[in-house]
Amino acid sequence: RKEVEQDPGPFNVPEGATVAFNCTYSNSASQSFFWYRQDCRKEPKLLMSVYSSGNEDGRFTAQLNRASQYISLLIRDSKLSDSATYLCVVHPGAGGTSYGKLTFGQGTILTVHP
Amino acid sequence: SQTIHQWPATLVQPVGSPLSLECTVEGTSNPNLYWYRQAAGRGLQLLFYSVGIGQISSEVPQNLSASRPQDRQFILSSKKLLLSDSGFYLCAWRAGQGYEKLFFGSGTQLSVL
Numbered sequence: 379r380k381e382v383e384q385d386p387g388p389f390n391v392p393e394g395a396t397v398a399f400n401c402t403y404s405n406s407a408s409q410s411f412f413w414y415r416q417d418c419r420k421e422p423k424l425l426m427s428v429y430s431s432g433n434e435d436g437r438f439t440a441q442l443n444r445a446s447q448y449i450s451l452l453i454r455d456s457k458l459s460d461s462a463t464y465l466c467v468v469h470p471g472a473g474g475t476s477y478g479k480l481t482f483g484q485g486t487i488l489t490v491h492p
Numbered sequence: 493s494q495t496i497h498q499w500p501a502t503l504v505q506p507v508g509s510p511l512s513l514e515c516t517v518e519g520t521s522n523p524n525l526y527w528y529r530q531a532a533g534r535g536l537q538l539l540f541y542s543v544g545i546g547q548i549s550s551e552v553p554q555n556l557s558a559s560r561p562q563d564r565q566f567i568l569s570s571k572k573l574l575l576s577d578s579g580f581y582l583c584a585w586r587a588g589q590g591y592e593k594l595f596f597g598s599g600t601q602l603s604v605l
């Protein structure tokens with residue numbers, strides 16, 4: 379089983395649609411979770427952290443389910459500019475030899491069309 | 493504010509040629525530094541990380557090497573490139589232990605022909 383798994387998509391949705399991505403992780407001791415966004419041939423950029431209580435940033439909502447070991451990202455009212463690859467990222471935990479060894483999922487491709 | 497610079501943006505090299513990619517961070521001291529590679533259609537693979545000058549840890553065996561000659565400089569090298577070294581190389585930094593967020597440079601698209 380991969381450490382971090384995502385549905386690669388692609389997800390093709392019309393403008394204004396609501397779309398959700400899920401991501402599962404295998405290490406139950408994982409401490410921190412993030413969603414990054416990556417545009418074609420560009421570097422990944424931090425979209426949002428994911429907190430245990432769930433968190434929202436404008437049209438984006440992130441959820442964490444520790445019992446089932448998955449995180450999700452919900453995008454409401456999709457815009458053309460949301461088209462990108464969304465990367466699920468997991469940090470194993472603080473201390474020891476973790477040294478920021480974030481584990482990246484392969485990414486989910488989203489295309490928003492007019 | 494902190495910034496990270498990575499160059500060149502694109503590079504085409506013949507098989508067997510050497511490689512040197514450079515990354516520098518500004519606006520912070522003693523950052524943790526990382527080199528990642530992303531093959532076409534694949535996820536990010538951690539290649540090297542460094543917690544201080546001269547301290548390099550390798551994550552995967554390969555014909556690449558890394559060096560950190562100065563606090564905010566990280567260099568990825570190879571003596572002889574292979575076809576399989578093609579990919580998108582990303583340098584990244586974080587503030588240190590306890591700060592999990594990574595910030596990436598703009599990347600180098602390397603094509604080995």
